[in-house]
Amino acid sequence: MKKFVRIEDVGQSFDTRNGHFVALRDINLAIREGEFVSLIGHSGCGKSTLLNLIAGLTRPTEGVLLCAEKEITGPGPDRAMVFQNHSLLPWLTCFQNVHLAVERVFGNRETRDALSLRTTMALHMVGLSHAMHKLPKEISGGMKQRVGIARALAIKPKVLLLDEPFGALDSLTRVHLQDELLRIVAATSTTTIMVTHDVDEAVLLSDRIVMLTNGPAATIGEILHINLPRPRDRMALLNNPEYAAYRSAVLSFLHHRHGHPADLSNHDTGANTEQSPLKLVNAS
Ligand SMILES: Nc1ncnc2c1ncn2[C@@H]1O[C@H](COP(=O)(O)OP(=O)(O)OP(=O)(O)O)[C@@H](O)[C@H]1O
Numbered sequence: 001m002k003k004f005v006r007i008e009d010v011g012q013s014f015d016t017r018n019g020h021f022v023a024l025r026d027i028n029l030a031i032r033e034g035e036f037v038s039l040i041g042h043s044g045c046g047k048s049t050l051l052n053l054i055a056g057l058t059r060p061t062e063g064v065l066l067c068a069e070k071e072i073t074g075p076g077p078d079r080a081m082v083f084q085n086h087s088l089l090p091w092l093t094c095f096q097n098v099h100l101a102v103e104r105v106f107g108n109r110e111t112r113d114a115l116s117l118r119t120t121m122a123l124h125m126v127g128l129s130h131a132m133h134k135l136p137k138e139i140s141g142g143m144k145q146r147v148g149i150a151r152a153l154a155i156k157p158k159v160l161l162l163d164e165p166f167g168a169l170d171s172l173t174r175v176h177l178q179d180e181l182l183r184i185v186a187a188t189s190t191t192t193i194m195v196t197h198d199v200d201e202a203v204l205l206s207d208r209i210v211m212l213t214n215g216p217a218a219t220i221g222e223i224l225h226i227n228l229p230r231p232r233d234r235m236a237l238l239n240n241p242e243y244a245a246y247r248s249a250v251l252s253f254l255h256h257r258h259g260h261p262a263d264l265s266n267h268d269t270g271a272n273t274e275q276s277p278l279k280l281v282n283a284s
Helices: 047-055 094-106 112-125 141-154 171-188 199-205 241-256
Strands: 003-016 019-032 036-040 062-067 079-082 159-163 191-195 208-212 220-225 279-282
Touching (some): 003 191, 019 047, 036 047, 047 159, 047 191, 094 112, 094 141, 112 141, 141 171, 191 199, 199 241, 208 241, 220 241
Parallel strands (some): 036 191, 159 191
Antiparallel strands (some): 208 220, 220 279
8 A cells, every 4th residue: 555644864953941942853653554653652742733734734853754755845735634632713612623623625717605515514423413512612622633533534635644633631531532533544544543552542543553662862662563353342352352452562661661663673573573563663
């Protein structure tokens, strides 16, 4: 399959009041069309910085990022972002919030009816048909987040970017929305890149988990291929030994092996032995 998003030799530095700060260095990653990739790493390592670069909200200080063979030079409708805090306009209904995005992208080439249909379909996909004419203050946190996902998907992006989309939700709502996202991503085959702190979420949803080393100058430490068959069922996976092994590989990286790749080579990962169902790939 095609490499759809390509990140080549990317570095990101910031000039701060305390001097030059290198947040990311030597990031190389190619993501296939339809692939679900999670970015995981300790707080402050640079996950959002990397996602913002893919979104085109910032430009790299080194290297280049490409989406569908075109250099990413700014935000565009081919990439839609969902933030942890829904960022809905409070004076607009759910329908109007989604419609605004639909109008911006398709407004000059589709009829009013077609725009409304796109909006309605997107809200239907996230199970919010019944609440589409409510204001954000009239719905729950989980529902707001679903509107954010509907808004992102309604513009039919080539890449869906999720920055800890369920981070602010209670665990039951979170589980429910993860299952919805699994279903939606399977139905739409959208290429998805998600920042998360949640190991179970990453294993359940991902084709690959990209583990970042600690900052400053964070880079990719390891990449874990999740070869669990789809569709995935959370309950069935609970007693699956492969699931448990993937989970412990990520936890082990986060707890013991989150240093820079040069430091990591001193450790026995224990994960890419013949007995292991895991395929750990050294990113370098
Ligand atoms: N605009 C900026 N100016 C200066 N430093 C920045 C800027 N943006 C991010 N940083 C720094 O870059 C590093 C990475 O930040 P980033 O927000 O990407 O981390 P993160 O992994 O997403 O963290 P968290 O998991 O806590 O959300 C941090 O040290 C942060 O302080």
